[in-house]
Amino acid sequence: MSNSLKMAWRFLRIDWRSGELQLLFVSLLLAVTIVAGLTGFVGRLELMLAGESSQFLAADRQLQSPREVSPVWLQKASALGLQQAKLINFQSMLYADDEPMLVSVKAASRHYPLIGKVNIRDGLYSAEYAVDGGPPPGEIWVERRLLQQLDLALGSPVYIGDAQLIISKVLVSEPDRGAGFISMGPRVLMHYQDVAATQVISEGSRISYAWLFAGDAAAINTFERWLGPQLGESQRWLSLEDNQPSIAQALTRAKSFFLLASSMVIVLAVIAIAMTSNRYCQRHVKHIAVLKTLGATSGYIRQLYSLLLLLLFITVSLLGCLLAYGLQYGLLSQVAQELEVAIPPVAAMPFVLGVVAALISLLAFTLPALSTLQAIPAVAIFRQSRQSMLGFSRLSLFIGFAGLLLLLLLYTEQLLLSAVLMLALLLVLLVIAVPARLILKSLPAVGARANSVWSMALANLRRRLFANALQLGLFAISLMLLIVLLGVRDNLFKQWQSQLPAETPNFFLVNIQPQQVATVAQWLGQMGVSTEAIYPMVRGRLVEINAQPVRERVSKDSFKRSGADRELNLSWAEALPADNTVLAGEWFSSDDQQLVDGVGKVSVESQLAEKLNIQLGDRLTFRIAAVEVKAVVNNIREVEWDRMRPNFYMLLSRASLESLPQTSMTSFYLPDQQHRQVAQLLKAIPTAVVIEVDTVIKQIRSIIHHVSLALQLVLLFVVLGSVLVMVATVQHSLDSRKKENTVIRALGGSRRLIIGSLIAEFVIIGLMAGVLATVGAELVLLALQQWVMKLPLTLHPELWYLAPLLGVTIVGLAGYVAARRVTRVAPMQLLRES
Structure with a gap:
C-alpha cells in the first residue's frame, strides 16, 4: 500500500507538470466550488431575505x-x-x-x-x-x-x-x-x-x-x-403570505428560480467532470500498457489508480470547500450589510453536495473506464488506438445518470422535480443532437483542399457526424440553459418593476365626507399631484348567494379565507378602475348602473369569486346596516392588489348604493418636498384620515432590489458552469483531431491552414449550437410563461442574438486555443506519440 501511495503521488505530480491533470483538476475544483458555494449562498440568502420580509410582521x-x-x-x-x-x-x-x-x-x-x-x-x-x-x-x-x-x-x-x-x-x-x-x-x-x-x-x-x-x-x-x-x-x-401576498409571491418565484438555476449548475458541473474524466482516462491508456509490460498486475493497477483518484478527490474537496466558504462569506457579507441582517450560520449540506458531485462523477466516469483498461492485455492496448479503446460505456452512462439523479434528489429533496430535470436533460439532448446531425450531414460535401480553410472545416464536420452532433448538443444545452434563465430573470424583473413604478401613490386619504369631496378634488388639483379617482365607499356584508346563506354554501375554512366573514368595502365606478381586468362578462354599461325591479348589477373580484364559487348570473344579497341590497353578477374581474391604489372586492351599480350613508377614499403620489402641505388639507377637512405608506413602499422595493441582485449573482454561476462545459467538450475532442492535423502538417500543410480550419470548424459548431439553443430556449420560455409564471405570451427578440454570439465567441476561442496547442509541437514528435 505504501509503495502504491508513493507511485500514485508521483503520477499526480507528473500529470500536473505535463498538463494532463490540470483540466480535470480545474473542472473538479470549479464543480465543488460552484455547487457548494452556490447552494450554500442560495440557502443562506433565502433565510436573509425571509428575515427582511418578516419585518412586515415584526x-x-x-x-x-x-x-x-x-x-x-x-x-x-x-x-x-x-x-x-x-x-x-x-x-x-x-x-x-x-x-x-x-x-x-x-x-x-x-x-x-x-x-x-x-x-x-x-x-x-x-x-x-x-x-x-x-x-x-x-x-x-x-x-x-x-x-x-x-x-x-x-x-x-x-x-x-x-x-x-x-x-x-x-x-x-x-x-x-x-x-x-x-x-x-x-x-x-x-x-x-x-x-x-x-x-x-x-x-x-x-x-x-x-x-x-x-x-x-x-x-x-x-x-x-x-x-x-x-x-x-x-x-x-x-404569515408573510397572508400579510403581503405580493412579496410572498416574489420570494416564492425567486426561490423557484434559485432552485432551477442551482440544479442546472449541478447538471453542468457533472457534465464537465464527466468529459474531463473520460479524457484523463484516455490519456492514461499508454501508461497502463507500460505498467503491464513491466509486470504490474491488474490488482496493482486498480489499487494504484484508486489511490491516485482518492488523492485527487481529497485535495479537490478540501480546496473546493474552502473556496466555496470564502465565496459564500464574501457575497453574503455585502448583502447582509445592505439588508442590515445577520448572516445565517453555515450549513453542512451544500459542502456535502459539492463533495458528492465530484465523487459521483469520478466513480461514474473514471473508475469504470480504468477498470476496463486494467483487464485488457498490454499488446491489445498498443495495437489499438486509444480512441477506440475507451469511451462512455452503457454501464458508465447508467451509473452517471443514476448518480446525477441522486445528487439532484439530495439537493432539491423532490423526487418528481429531480426526475423531470433528468428526463428533460435527455429529451433536450435528443431533440438537439438529432437535428444537429441532420444539419451537419446536409453541409456541402467538399474535399479537404489544401488551400481552403472553410472546405477543410466542412469536411471535418461531415466526417465526424456523431461526435460533432453530440458536441454540438452539449454546447446548445449549455447555451439554452443560460438563455432560459436570462429570460426568466427578465420576466421576473419586468413583473416586479411593474408592481411599484415611479410615482406609485404614497398617500391614502380615507373617511372623506360627501360634502368634502369637492374640497379634496380642488386641493389635489392645486397641488398638481398624480391622483386616482375618488371612490365612494359603503361598508356591507355579503349574506346570501342565490338565496342560500354564504356560511352554508362553502366550507368554514373557505369562508374564513375568502374574507367574507367580515364587512366588505363596497363601491361603484363608471369606468373600469386601473389595474382591473374583466375576465368574464362585460363591464357595466350606462343601463347597468340603474336598478331593474329593485335589483342592480355587481362586479366580483376573481379570487373571491373562486373561493365562494360565484358565477356570472348569480344573485347576491348584501346587508348594509338594516338594509338589504340585491345584485346580479354582471362580470368577474382580476385585481392587482399590490399597486397601492384603492381597489374593491365588490363594485355595484351606482343606483344600488348612492342613497346609502357613505364616505369616500382616494390615493395620490406626493414628492418628499410637498409632504408638509398635507397639514393644510387636514385642517380644511379634520374628519378625514391621511395614511402615509412611503415606508411600506420602501420595504417592498428594498426586498425586490435584493432579490433581483441575488438572481444576477446566481446567473453568474450558471455562466461559469456553461463555459466550463464548453471548454471541457472542446478539450475532449482535441485528441481526436491531433493525429489528423499531424499528418496534414507532415504533408506540408501550414500552421495557418490548420489553425484556420479548426477555428472555422468550432465557429460553425458554436453558431449552430447558438441558433438551436435560441429556438429551444424560446419554446421553453413560452411554456414557462403559459403554465408556470402565468404571464402573457411574449417572445424575447432581445435574447435571440446572445446564444449565437456566445457560441461563436466561446467555442471559437476554445478552438483557437486548442489549435495553437496542436500546432505548437513538431510533426515528428506528434507522429512518435501517436
Whole structure:
C-alpha cells in the first residue's frame, strides 16, 4: 500500500507538470466550488431575505385575536423556544389642552419588534433613524400630522384616557405597518404597561390583540401545527403570505428560480467532470500498457489508480470547500450589510453536495473506464488506438445518470422535480443532437483542399457526424440553459418593476365626507399631484348567494379565507378602475348602473369569486346596516392588489348604493418636498384620515432590489458552469483531431491552414449550437410563461442574438486555443506519440 501511495503521488505530480491533470483538476475544483458555494449562498440568502420580509410582521408569525388567548398557548410557544411580544390596537381620543383628536393606538410590550426596527425622528422634519424598540413607559411616539393638526411640539403632555403621557419622538413607521396601515386617525405608539392607567379598555371595547412569535423555522412550524386546530373563527394566524401576498409571491418565484438555476449548475458541473474524466482516462491508456509490460498486475493497477483518484478527490474537496466558504462569506457579507441582517450560520449540506458531485462523477466516469483498461492485455492496448479503446460505456452512462439523479434528489429533496430535470436533460439532448446531425450531414460535401480553410472545416464536420452532433448538443444545452434563465430573470424583473413604478401613490386619504369631496378634488388639483379617482365607499356584508346563506354554501375554512366573514368595502365606478381586468362578462354599461325591479348589477373580484364559487348570473344579497341590497353578477374581474391604489372586492351599480350613508377614499403620489402641505388639507377637512405608506413602499422595493441582485449573482454561476462545459467538450475532442492535423502538417500543410480550419470548424459548431439553443430556449420560455409564471405570451427578440454570439465567441476561442496547442509541437514528435 505504501509503495502504491508513493507511485500514485508521483503520477499526480507528473500529470500536473505535463498538463494532463490540470483540466480535470480545474473542472473538479470549479464543480465543488460552484455547487457548494452556490447552494450554500442560495440557502443562506433565502433565510436573509425571509428575515427582511418578516419585518412586515415584526416577527415570523402573528396571532391576531379580538380577546385574550389561553395562557397555555403562550406557554407552549415558550417551551419551543420562541421569542414573544404582545400588542394591543385600539382607537381612542387623545386630548391636548382639552382639544380632542381620534387616534389609532398601538401599545407594545418591551420586546417589540421581534424582527425589524421602528423608524422615528427627533423633530418634525429632521432625519429619520431606526431604533430597536418602542417608547419607554410614560412616553408616546406620534405621527407628525398629529403634531401639525394640534400645533404641538415634542415634550408636550397629552392625555389618553386617564393617563398623562409625554410626546418624546415623531413616529415615522413600525415594521408591521403594512399589516394594516389603513387606520382611523394618526398612529400613536405607547408602552404596553401604560394601557392599564388609561382606563379606556373595558368590557365591550373594540380592541384587537396581536401576539408576535419569532424563532427557529422548525419550532415555528411545530407551534403552527399544534395551534391551528385550536383557533377560533375570529382569530387569525398570519404569515408573510397572508400579510403581503405580493412579496410572498416574489420570494416564492425567486426561490423557484434559485432552485432551477442551482440544479442546472449541478447538471453542468457533472457534465464537465464527466468529459474531463473520460479524457484523463484516455490519456492514461499508454501508461497502463507500460505498467503491464513491466509486470504490474491488474490488482496493482486498480489499487494504484484508486489511490491516485482518492488523492485527487481529497485535495479537490478540501480546496473546493474552502473556496466555496470564502465565496459564500464574501457575497453574503455585502448583502447582509445592505439588508442590515445577520448572516445565517453555515450549513453542512451544500459542502456535502459539492463533495458528492465530484465523487459521483469520478466513480461514474473514471473508475469504470480504468477498470476496463486494467483487464485488457498490454499488446491489445498498443495495437489499438486509444480512441477506440475507451469511451462512455452503457454501464458508465447508467451509473452517471443514476448518480446525477441522486445528487439532484439530495439537493432539491423532490423526487418528481429531480426526475423531470433528468428526463428533460435527455429529451433536450435528443431533440438537439438529432437535428444537429441532420444539419451537419446536409453541409456541402467538399474535399479537404489544401488551400481552403472553410472546405477543410466542412469536411471535418461531415466526417465526424456523431461526435460533432453530440458536441454540438452539449454546447446548445449549455447555451439554452443560460438563455432560459436570462429570460426568466427578465420576466421576473419586468413583473416586479411593474408592481411599484415611479410615482406609485404614497398617500391614502380615507373617511372623506360627501360634502368634502369637492374640497379634496380642488386641493389635489392645486397641488398638481398624480391622483386616482375618488371612490365612494359603503361598508356591507355579503349574506346570501342565490338565496342560500354564504356560511352554508362553502366550507368554514373557505369562508374564513375568502374574507367574507367580515364587512366588505363596497363601491361603484363608471369606468373600469386601473389595474382591473374583466375576465368574464362585460363591464357595466350606462343601463347597468340603474336598478331593474329593485335589483342592480355587481362586479366580483376573481379570487373571491373562486373561493365562494360565484358565477356570472348569480344573485347576491348584501346587508348594509338594516338594509338589504340585491345584485346580479354582471362580470368577474382580476385585481392587482399590490399597486397601492384603492381597489374593491365588490363594485355595484351606482343606483344600488348612492342613497346609502357613505364616505369616500382616494390615493395620490406626493414628492418628499410637498409632504408638509398635507397639514393644510387636514385642517380644511379634520374628519378625514391621511395614511402615509412611503415606508411600506420602501420595504417592498428594498426586498425586490435584493432579490433581483441575488438572481444576477446566481446567473453568474450558471455562466461559469456553461463555459466550463464548453471548454471541457472542446478539450475532449482535441485528441481526436491531433493525429489528423499531424499528418496534414507532415504533408506540408501550414500552421495557418490548420489553425484556420479548426477555428472555422468550432465557429460553425458554436453558431449552430447558438441558433438551436435560441429556438429551444424560446419554446421553453413560452411554456414557462403559459403554465408556470402565468404571464402573457411574449417572445424575447432581445435574447435571440446572445446564444449565437456566445457560441461563436466561446467555442471559437476554445478552438483557437486548442489549435495553437496542436500546432505548437513538431510533426515528428506528434507522429512518435501517436
